[in-house]
Amino acid sequence: MFAGPAGPSAVAFLGVFLLLRVLVSVRGSTDGPDVSALNVMYNSLNSPSSLTGWTSSGGDPCGQRWKGIKCSGPSVTEIKLSGLGLTGSIGYQLSSLTSVTHLDMSMNNLRGDIPYQLPPNALHINLARNSFTGGVPYSISQMTDLTYLNLANNQLSGQLTDMFGKLPSLTFLDLSYNQLTGDLPQSFGSLSSIKTLHLQNNQFTGKIDVLAALPLENLNVQNNHFTGWVPDELKGIDNLQTQGNSWSSGPAPPRSTPRGANHRGDSSGSEDNSSKEGNGTNSGVNGAIAGIVIFVFILGLVLLVLAKRRRSSSHYIDEENLGPARPFTYLDSNNFKDLTSVEPNSSAHVKMLSTPSSFGLKPPPSDRHRSFNDTEFASKFHAKRNANPIDAPVFSLMDLQTATASFSASRIVGEGSTGHVxxxxxxxxxxLAVKRIDSSHLRSGNSEDFKNLVSGICRLHHPNITELLGYCCESGHHLLVYEFQKNGSLHEFLHLSDEYSKPLTWDTRVRIALGTARAVEFLHETCSPPVIHKNIKSANILLNAELNPHLTDCGLGVLYSDTKRNLGPGYSAPECTSPSAYTLKSDVYSFGVVMLELLTGRMPFDSSKSRSEQSLACWATPQLHDIDALAKMVDPALRGLYPPKSLSRFADVIALCVQSEPEFRPPMSEVVQALLRCEQRTSLNRRGGGDLGASRRSDDSDYHY
Incomplete structure (x- = not known):
């Protein structure tokens, strides 16, 4: 009976209600950043079917009850995915999960580095029993509320940095069964709440004195390389395990007790005993320490004077004290000269630092001021130069770890046979770009080999070669720091983009080939001795903002032990059956394959094609002089916009480079000249407008990258 007047309003109310329900269901009840972070995690975990409810994009984790997810209101607060057989990695957007307090991904098959950015407000993190590599992420140092951290049973390596100074709430830390090295960081001493610390089965070294003042109840340092003595303060721990180290025998020497060492409430000594023993014993110890300090200070002062005397006598000449000037040769940038021929007022006239005679030091050996013949001096000069031949800045490991998010997998921009970039x-x-060299590629795996490698790279300066900006050789890490090229690699432009999203014009392709050829020409014909690259491929040709090429990995050829494995399928010349067979002409062949990639847009080896077309060089070479076949080979992304005469010249150069007999391949200087003519032909066509496509689409600015 109310249907008449009330009907329209009721219908309107019902419509609004349904509309709101639809809007809520579309929007979801979970915060957007949380949804995005879990989408990324799901994709990084290889989209496992065991994660019911999860999706690769969108969804509503809180409203739809995704497996392992707990929420408080619209915010994700817990992620518990332990023991589900998950593979892949965790993802790179965990820092967006600002409300997550509990993250448990333990007992899976996760690989790669632990992400640099973990949930910033987490209280409990368990990533144990996976296959994580790399180091302990430094961002943990900012997680001030963290109480539980378990990274045991992974493959973590490297030294622990001082990242524990701001973790006053941490009560449980387990780093056991990894490959961590070096001394324990001093910031361990700031873990004022720590109860359980497991460090067993690593490769830690040094002493464990930094742990003496901690309120530990469970400590396991078994099977490391610790030395010294177990501090007395730790011996009262009920659950203490120290076997498998190189502890010193005999009584420990006296040492001053750190402040606050009595965290465990040891009351065995009365106040009286403390004062008496402290006043007697400590005063004696302090007196002994003071005597040692004074002795060390005097000894250091004497050694300093000796060192200064030695340096000054090696590098300065005191004509006044030596009497008549004695012949002494020095090496300038080109040749040897004799100081006796230098004018008295010239800048080469130098004085020797004087040393006070009151110290009673013996005079330096007489041969420090004798003259050397050219052979003797050259020998000494080169010996000294080889001791420190590197002319590149040194970067600190901590700075590089911070800048790369502890070498996070999300920061990887390249991957080669010698390491990640x-x-x-x-x-x-x-x-910047940081290349981490795998130590297994160094002949003896030591730092000296790496420094020799850096020394060789330092001399490679060319506009089309990626510049080495510095290096780091610290704590078992071997890192090369390069300039960063914002447009990535030629491989990405040609093979990893949509067909028309990043087209390279014909002019740009010729310019890339010419610039790369000039870089290889520099290595082969300017450097002395010549440098064989051994890894020329499109992935090692980086493009700057103007799409000019920069050849990278120059000077790393000495690291390659297996040429076929390093180059990848399709790039190796026929003669490259072993590293010793690789020559300059093998580089020419690989460069020819890169030119084929520029011409055709095809991969050097594509298993998805028929057997006769899988190898680009084998398929394309017989057709390079066939005009009709050549036109069909051209990269479709060019859309026919290329000068035919320039294309024909380009194909002629390729045919010379990829000949099966090494002796018939041209030197790179001839390749450069041929490509210059090809570029000039392109320019003439562009000005005259005589060739197809040149007048319609010739400028790179017509394309949008």
Whole structure:
């Protein structure tokens, strides 16, 4: 009976209600950043079917009850995915999960580095029993509320940095069964709440005195390389395990007790005993320490004077004290000269630092001021130069770890046979590329081999070669720091983009080939001795903002032990059956394959094609002189916009480079000249408008990258 007047309003109310329900269901009840972070995690975990409810994009984790997810209101607060057989990695957007307090991904098959950015407000993190590599992420140092951290049973390596100074709430830390090295960081001493610390089965070294003042109840340092003595303060721990180290025998020497060492409430000594023993014993110890300090100070002063005397006598000449000038040769940039021929007022006239005679030091050996013949001096000069031949800045490991998010998998921009390349971002906006060399590629695996490698790379300066900006050789890490090229590699442009999203014009392709050829020409014909690259491929040709090429990995050929494995399918010349067979002409062949990629847009080896077309060089070479076949081979992304005469010249150069007999391949200087003519032909066509496509689409600015 109320249907008449009330009907329209009721219908309107019902419509609004349904509309709101639809809007809520579309929007979801979970915060957007949380949804995005879990989408990324799901994709990084290879989209496992065991994660019911999860999706690769969108969804509503809180409203739809995704497996392992707990929420408080619209915010995700817990992620518990332990023991589900998950593979892949965790993802790179965990820092967006600002409300997550509990993250448990333990007992899976996760690989790669632990992400640099973990949920920033987490209280409990368990990533144990996976296959994580890399180091312990430094961002943990900012997680001030963290109480539980378990990274045991992974493959973590490297030294622990001082990242524990701001973790006053941490009560449980387990780093056992990894490959961590070096001394324990001093910031361990700031873990004022720690109860359980497991460090067993690593490769830690040094003493454990930094742990003496901690309120530990469970401590396991078994099977490391610790030395010294177990502090008395730790011996009262009920659950203490120290076997498998190189502890010193005999009584420990006296040492001053750190402040606050009595965290465990040891009351065995009365106040009286403390004062008496402290006043007697400590005064004696302090007196002994003071005597040692004074002795060390005097000894250091004497050694300093000796060192200064030695340096001054090696590098300065005191004509007044030596009497008549004695012939002494020095090496300038080109040849040897005799100081006796230098004018008295010239800049080469130098004085020797004087040393006070009151110290009673013996005079330096007489041969320090004798003259050397050219052979003797050259020998000494080169010996000294080889002791420190590197002319490149040294970067600190901590700075590089911070800039690369502890070498996070999310920062990897390249991957080669010798190691990964990471993007390093600094607070001032500077971006660099850091290549981490796998130590297994160094002949003896030591730092000296790496420094010799850096020394060789330092001399490779060319506009089309990626510049080495510095290096780091610290704590078992071997890192090369390069300039960063914002447009990535030629491989990405040609093979990893949509067909028309990043087209390279014909002019740009010729310019890339010419610039790369000039870089290889420099290595082969300017450097002395010549440098064989051994890894020329499109992935090692980086493009700057103007799409000019920069050849990278120059000077790393000495690291390659297996040429076929290093180059990848399709690039190796027929003669490259072993590293010793690789020559300059093998580089020419690989460069020819890169030119084929520029011409055709095809991969050097594509298993998805028929057997006769899988190898680009084998398929394309017989057709390079066939005009009709050549036109069909051209990259479709060019859309026919290329000068035919320039294309024909380009194909002629390729045919010369990829000949099966090494002796018939041209030197790179001839390749450069041929490509210059090809570029000139392109320019003439562009000005005259005589060739197809040149007048309609010739400028790179017509394309949008």
């Amino acid at each position: 990471y993007k390093a971002k600094y607070a001032d906006g500077k971006v």
